[in-house]
Amino acid sequence: MTSLEELAKKLNVSRATLDRVIHDRPGVKKETKELILKRINEIGYKPNSAGKALALQxxxxxxxxxxxxxxxxxxxxxxxxxxxxxxxxxxxxxxxxxxxxxxxxxxxxxxxxxxxxxxxxxxxxxxxxxxxxxxxxxxxxxxxxxxxxxxxxxxxxxxxxxxxxxxxGSDSAKEGRVAVDLLEKFMHGAGEVALFSGFLHNTVHQTRIASAVSKIHEYDNLRIVANVSGNYTENIAYNSCLEIIRNHPDVKGIIASCGGIAGIVTALKECNQFDKVKVIFFDFTTKAEIFVMEGLVDALIGVDLIxxxxxxxxxxxxxxxxxxxxxxxxxxxxxxxxxxxx
CATH class of the missing domain: 3.40.50.2300 (Response regulator)
Structure with missing residues (x-):
């Protein structure tokens, strides 16, 4: 097994510096620490974890x-x-x-x-x-x-x-941008878009939607007609979606990062909008995947939660x-x- 002294020589750093980095102690510049950790990963160094765990009694x-x-x-x-x-x-x-x-x-x-x-x-x-x-x-x-x-x-x-x-975790801003690129293709490059997010204090929801807004502005033929937050229950999301459809009957695309996705699906069903509106949700929950398999949602974006x-x-x-x-x-x-x- 490679010792700290041997590893320090391989990395061309002092043993003291390496010890600080490995044990997350202060005294090493952030850039230096990141470089050392990167090189450690590349080398594939790992101490005897079983032995150390035993030593910790x-x-x-x-x-x-x-x-x-x-x-x-x-x-x-x-x-x-x-x-x-x-x-x-x-x-x-x-x-x-x-x-x-x-x-x-x-x-x-x-x-x-x-x-x-x-x-x-x-x-x-x-x-x-x-x-x-x-x-x-x-x-x-x-x-x-x-x-x-x-x-x-x-x-x-x-x-x-x-x-x-x-x-x-994942890059939530990237997820928002990819959702827009995908929706633009589903919509054949043009149309009105509605956005749904959940809790205002949920960074993931808000980052995805804020990123989607910025990306939509890069397309000349996509236009945001609604950007509604707080859709964390089915009932709230249902009412939000109904109001959007009534006020903007020409909506062709929906991107939603929120908990109340079933409310959006129900509203679209009642208004017979599924042949017209392309829908993208986030996160691979059981309910969201069922909606995709039933053809009610066009795509899901997210990570393997397990x-x-x-x-x-x-x-x-x-x-x-x-x-x-x-x-x-x-x-x-x-x-x-x-x-x-x-």
Whole structure:
């Protein structure tokens, strides 16, 4: 097994610098740290994780904060993420690793902050969190408190500005741009477009739609006639879609990143618009995939949510054992699903 001294020689850096990078300690410039981690990944260096875990005498404890699914029960996203987390947890438990899951039910930032502070008091090794809630300033402060105690904090799916060790998720802005390019082709290059998003404080929803707006403006023959937020329930989304169709009967395209997608589908059904309107949704929930298979939605854009959950737990473990995580595994590849691919 390659020692730190041998690895430092291969990388042409001092052992002290390498030690700081691997254990995420201060004193190394960000650019230098990123370059060293990249080269470590390229070399394929990994310490003896089983031996180190044994040396820790089963002291690895991780706190998992699972965000709330405030959308209809049959369109849940975090249940799929949890499924992936549990797959990884089962594989790590025989290495003496303990996991404590706190499932949120309110969508309030203060409840997540309470969970973080609870984990800090427990002295956990690491915390995984998908930030939610309008009072976002409280979460970065709680993350900072955890980091000051030497706790690893990984952010998954929904990203905000905070001092996280790592982010496991996708490029939401890219997803929004791809949705527009795809819709433009479905619409044969011209027509009116309506946009739907969910919670204002959901970074993923808002980033996708904001990116879509910018991309639409690059096309001369696409025009936004509505951009409605807050569509987190079927009833709200249903009423939003009905109003748009009544006010803009010539709408030819819909892009929606929200929880109430079934409401949009119901409204389009009632108005007999499916032959006329092309529809793109985000996230591979069970309900969304059924809509695609039934021909009610033209395409879905998102990531493998089960894999995202799995890699969230895996990255926490790797950060605790190695000091770095596999960047390839934590950057979720964007996927597009259509009726033919399901």
């Amino acid at each position: 089963k002291k690895l404890n991780f706190g998992i904060i699972l965000s709330s699914d405030l959308t209809p029960e049959d369109n849940t996203l975090f249940s799929l993420i949890l499924e992936g987390m549990q797959l990884c947890i089962e594989r790590l438990q025989n290495r003496g690793v303990n996991f404590i899951i706190r499932r949120m039910t309110t969508g309030r930032a203060e409840d997540q902050v309470k969970a973080i502070d609870e984990f800090i008091k427990m002295g956990v090794t690491g915390i995984a969190i998908c930030p939610e809630g309008e009072r976002k300033k409280e979460i970065p402060a709680a993350v900072q408190r955890a980091r000051e105690k030497g706790i690893i904090v990984t952010c998954y799916f929904n990203h905000i500005e905070a001092d996280f060790n790592y982010f496991v 894999k995202l959950g799995y890699c969230t737990i895996k990255s926490l473990y790797e950060l605790a054992i190695y000091g770095f995580a596999n960047e390839i595994e934590t950057t979720m590849p964007m996927l597009v699903k259509t009726k033919e691919s399901l």
